[in-house]
Amino acid sequence: MRDKITKRSVDAIEPALRDTFLWDTEIPGFGCKVTPKGARIYVLQYGRSGRDHRVTIGRHGVEFTAEQARNEARRLRGLIASGGNPALERSRDRSGPTVAALGQRYIDEYARPHKKPSGLAQDRRNLDNHIIPLIGSLKVSEVERQDIARVMRDVAAGKTAKDEKTKLQGRRIVRGGEIVANRVQALLSKMFELAEDWKFRPPNSNPCRGAKRFAEHKIERYLSFDEFARLGKALAAAEEGRFVPDVQGAPSEPQKSRNDGCKKHPKPRSQNPHAVAAIRLLLLTGCRLGEILELQWSNVDLERRLLLLPDSKTGAKTVYLSEAALTVLARVERIEGNPHVFPGKRLSEPLRSIRKPWEHICKAAQLQNIRLHDLRHSFASISAANGLSLPIIGALLGHSQPNATARYAHLVASPLHQAVDAIGKQIAGAMNRLP
Template structure:
């Protein structure tokens, strides 16, 4: 060992393998002589039980004295518990690196759906736009630019996965907001590790979100109930899919909570569902009488544990979206998603005067803020109190007009009761959604036989825009028995006149 100087470093040589010369004044400071003749200064130190080396720089670019000064600084950090090698590696981390770490570490305890969504945001949007950017150099303006690009559709693409399968990646403002949220969560790791003093995605102003709070009105519930019964009566939809729709609106559950429901989770004694897992963890869903009767009416498929079995062995109903689109179209429900059935359940409770904590408990909300969206509906007790007080005062003031109680019309439209009667309870399970679904439905052939006509006659009626009222369920046309009776008793256009109407139609056109 000797004090490293320019003469000593340049005189050193290596044969067969690299050689190391160590300074006798500063422990851990040395020079590495490669067999190629290249020389570089370095430090060597221990972290725990590991020996680590960090290169300072090449001889020629660094002199022995400048390298000695840098070695003192680095070894001083080591003495204070720092690791220069680790610091260098961490400083070279990119946004892609920190996102990958977030998927494995930050989401270690997250649910499968959350991991899948975060991975999609990272792979489809964040990495293509910011993946190569160093975490330490990422700015808020770059995050803002990423959000604008995603909203503009710059990351949208269509990939063919197979002969009949494609993957569509869409942009838009909602996707841009979700990508920023994912990036912000990943950058939190960088802040925790001391790579950054702050999170540049935290204060990015995102696009205003659209709060979709669509609630079904009593009239819409009646129409939906009629369509569900018609679809079930003529067999145009999977009966378990129809039962899924009914359960969603009778319980307020999320879609997958009902579709994945197993019979062993149903506690009939305590009238509830005991879900081992959900979006907010394990929870208990209390069931009303109509929901209990619906559950009891569903036939079990041997060997299948699910309440709503699918076509495959041991599977459950999955593709409910297509069924819902057909049903909602037939019921003339505009802009109603499956999730809006959950909102409708909650809004009914709010309108009936149930408190927000009770509604939150029924829906399984983890945060009271989530239930606040129904606060504007929960004013029934206030309206009722205002009505009672004002009526009492007006009575003292003698300013209320006399009203014939028999002639008075109700001030509010009431929803048809879904509670079963005593006779219905004795007759066994009757999964219903209001009185409307007890309507008798007939397909075109049965309706023609009921009227004493032919199927062609009914088709001509529809073509001419006349005839009894009908409903379309998918591609099937159905008639309610009530509408057929009204048509028959009203003495409408007789069957014998239909050919004349058809000839007149062609004559006019």
């Protein structure tokens, strides 16, 4: 039957044994379906490429009034006139991938071919630890800006934090925090950018666009000359077998008592010589930790005093070696069959971690809040104190962009202060001379 669809005409339809349709006399294809149970549902029917399509608008009195349904029908007719196919688009939305499936495709088709192993591993961790537990079951087409904001709040608040046992590593600790939330947001932004390219979402619909990130404050920790001296003593002791981590004044665990009631005193010992040498080379080159631990003898050119790294965070990189760095390399024992300068326990593998030796050495040297990466910052601070310009410091550190070196600009002012002090003394001296 046909009539103008209004609240009165829709309410007047009596349910039958089968679905009953009332078609509007003004908007082509706009109608109301009445089911045998009395449900009234607004629909729009249209043809496309020789086939009939029907798209559901919504339920009468629950989701839409008659007038609202008419306006939605007009909007859909406009989409159809411009080449759209609302029924097909909604079908794709219902059968579209979840965020978890999008994450796996992102790993397979984007991250693995285009990112470095460390970046790939970080993306996997953020997906497994944060994104999938929070919104992995949502359809990609359903995710909205408030979902992204909720993910960031939850990660920052530590709702995805956990501490669990694993078979391979023994223990997995996930903390979350504001910085991790920013990394998760960046990963989601790239995933939804690709979702648009893969036709899972319409263009310019990235829900991460405009998401407010948490403020990040770069940690700038440099070793003082006194700390350099204490670190040097601890490294020498670790090499010579005189290493005692629980020195006086340093934090230590309570020692168990002997049978006679006297406390045990820790015996001097040595640390892994390759770990100690790696720390020395970090200090003397300003390299990143991964660049040193992955270093192979084939990358070392002793004659020209260079490390020729085939890959780094910024691509291929040349590291210039000082005489002190050459001395460290000359003392490193080469392990037959292992190409790495700092070999691990297994044949042909590099040293995977020096975290524990570093913690012991920091305790012995009474160094507080010093990360291995801070040795790179300390290298830059000494470079600046010796009057080197920012471009030279950037070249030594292997920065590909000038703004990466700009964080050390305030350190370069040190020799300028020395220069202006010398000038000030001469001027003041000239002014104070007696006639």
